[in-house]
């Protein structure tokens with residue numbers, strides 16, 4: 112075999128370079144002989160050239176080629192070219208018509224610490240193939256536009272052997288699976304282990320019975336009921352809301368302990384991070400339950416949006432991810448409170464995506480270039496991708512949206528599609544030109560929508576003038592005007608709606624909306640329901656915000672008004688522009704608390720103050736340099752002032768919201784707990800941990816235990832509770848993750864890095880487990896004032912661990928490096944410290960492509 116030279120400088124892959132694969136691949140047969148160190152994989156590919164002769168290029172990494180045969184005859188090794196990334200057979204060596212190619216390779220699952228391809232987790236074999244993991248399993252055209260039917264045979268002495276599709280046959284030490292639906296390799300999955308199942312079934316709209324199973328390690332089977340319930344509700348919802356029925360006889364979910372991300376939608380065999388499956392009241396929080404519900408739904412919904420219709424290439428990732436996030440958000444909104452869910456989604460969008468869009472990692476929803484595709488599973492592709500679909504739905508209306516989706520499924524079922532295909536179904540079904548709208552997919556950056564008001568009392572005319580602007584982002588200096596759907600209403604002086612909600616479509620850089628025939632100056636409620644992912648800049652007063660906080664009929668904007676009020680006050684405090692918390696703001700919590708019981712979950716959200724990173728971003732956006740220590744102090748001060756002013760009401764609510772019934776994760780009881788714990792968080796600033804101490808002792812569920820623990824850490828009273836918690840949960844991985852996380856999130860900023868070092872030295876810090884690593888590191892980076900400490904100790908500790916982890920698991924490392932994405936916001940001293948750490952990482956010998964690309968972008 113000739114060894115072609117391998118270049119060390121990774122070349123970017125470009126959207127513009129897309130070429131169809133020159134072969135069809137109808138069918139693939141795989142045989143696995145599983146062994147921890149030497150697993151053998153035999154693959155038989157049925158190929159045919161599409162339009163004349165072409166070289167056959169197959170992807171393959173970390174494979175040891177044992178044999179290769181063409182149409183049953185062993186190939187002379189001299190005919191092929193093998194690099195550490197590809198195997199090439201020249202066109203001249205291939206038949207003009209259909210042929211089969213058989214390979215046998217050996218792989219080493221035990222040595223696979225990157226958790227990509229086939230690997231071992233807690234003694235079981237499992238796979239992760241999206242985006243490019245399959246090439247670590249066998250030689251194959253590992254790209255999403257090559258879709259084949261798979262037959263899989265697994266040979267292993269593990270008791271449970273699973274793959275995609277339907278079971279065909281099984282015996283002692285083997286099992287065979289057949290997936291009737293053509294699929295790209297990234298949807299391949301295999302699991303072999305000592306597993307037990309929670310079983311159930313689902314009868315589809317057309318009357319077929321689907322056998323459902325959730326596979327877990329023995330002992331965990333009593334923690335699967337909620338996930339199973341969420342799965343069945345998801346299956347019913349997709350039928351009733353999108354007309355989408357499930358298409359196999361079985362649906363399997365497997366929970367694994369070591370997993371790089373949340374979960375994976377492999378056809379008929381979803382693989383999940385155990386933390387997104389397993390839940391009991393004692394071990395999981397209300398937030399965990401909510402996430403389990405939405406991720407189970409998300410992966411299930413991929414069966415149609417992702418699997419039946421997949422992506423032509425990885426630039427189109429948002430085609431499946433944006434749409435599937437949008438669908439899971441709709442599902443959760445239907446299953447729980449729509450307003451609360453919308454607020455939570457927007458909070459997450461701003462915290463992660465707006466932050467990304469404002470920094471060195473900004474990229475369009477559909478990027479045009481990447482070095483490592485795993486670095487583009489981002490908040491922009493997922494969450495902004497979902498927002499863009501929400502805007503489309505608003506613009507064409509629910510019926511138009513349904514028509515477009517029906518057309519999408521009709522037209523593209525079985526295909527690997529593009530964003531152009533997606534927009535075209537809307538154009539065709541709704542008779543609309545989406546040329547300008549497409550900028551949401553191709554241009555990065557969050558538009559700023561500036562609004563000024565003009566009131567002409569004599570004419571009774573109210574005018575809103577909108578101007579939009581999007582700042583330059585890396586590689587995109589100039590931006591065009593976006594289509595911005597602005598939902599708005601006008602409130603009269605007594606709070607009545609004098610102009611009911613209406614949709615204004617902004618398309619110009621500057622555009623106005625005029626309202627006539629008004630008898631008094633209205634207060635506008637703009638961007639209701641957060642109808643577009645923009646930064647709304649209003650020239651308005653704290654009094655107008657307080658008015659909306661009290662009266663807006665749109666729950667999102669009511670919450671938003673309170674949030675703006677609080678953020679503005681915090682910004683002023685943090686930069687020393689105010690000497691005391693804003694009395695208008697403090698007063699505004701009075702009516703909220705009086706009325707809190709009508710919607711406790713909503714009230715809880717209103718009581719939550721903007722986080723420190725959000726305040727830093729807002730200060731930076733307004734042209735100030737944020738000081739993390741001052742921000743931390745300002746937030747503590749405001750919380751204390753609110754608690755002092757409303758102590759009685761908070762204390763009363765804390766008692767009234769106590770639930771004596773059995774724990775239920777449903778939205779109602781979870782909302783009451785959220786309100787109760789929000790009150791606790793404020794009261795904790797006054798009672799010095801007294802209530803938290805009592806709650807920790809009596810808590811009957813993890814939601815309360817963990818909140819109490821957080822309060823105790825903040826009041827420096829946690830030593831006993833932390834030790835007790837550690838003893839009690841020593842054997843529970845998912846709970847111990849929380850123990851690490853809560854300590855990092857609430858550590859005093861001056862001691863955060865020291866605390867992190869202490870925790871990292873504990874025997875329980877199993878850093879090779881992604882969840883454990885993320886708990887500690889993610890907790891530190893979310894501790895804003897701790898991570899961005901002026902000493903640089905936070906940066907240093909973090910960089911040390913990124914360097915260490917990179918050799919083990921590049922994907923996790925690259926992902927975690929985003930903690931540094933806001934470094935250009937801060938003062939020169941912090942910038943120099945952060946830059947030095949990034950440079951140190953960049954200079955690491957043998958740094959992975961994944962982390963190399965991220966650090967280069969962070970430093971650009």
Ligand code: ARG
Nearest residue numbers: 241242372374375376485488
């Ligand atoms: N498709 C999966 C999901 O969103 C995520 C896969 C992420 N893969 C990766 N390499 N980052 O459900």
Ligand code: ZN
Nearest residue numbers: 409413432435
């Ligand atoms: Zn997804």
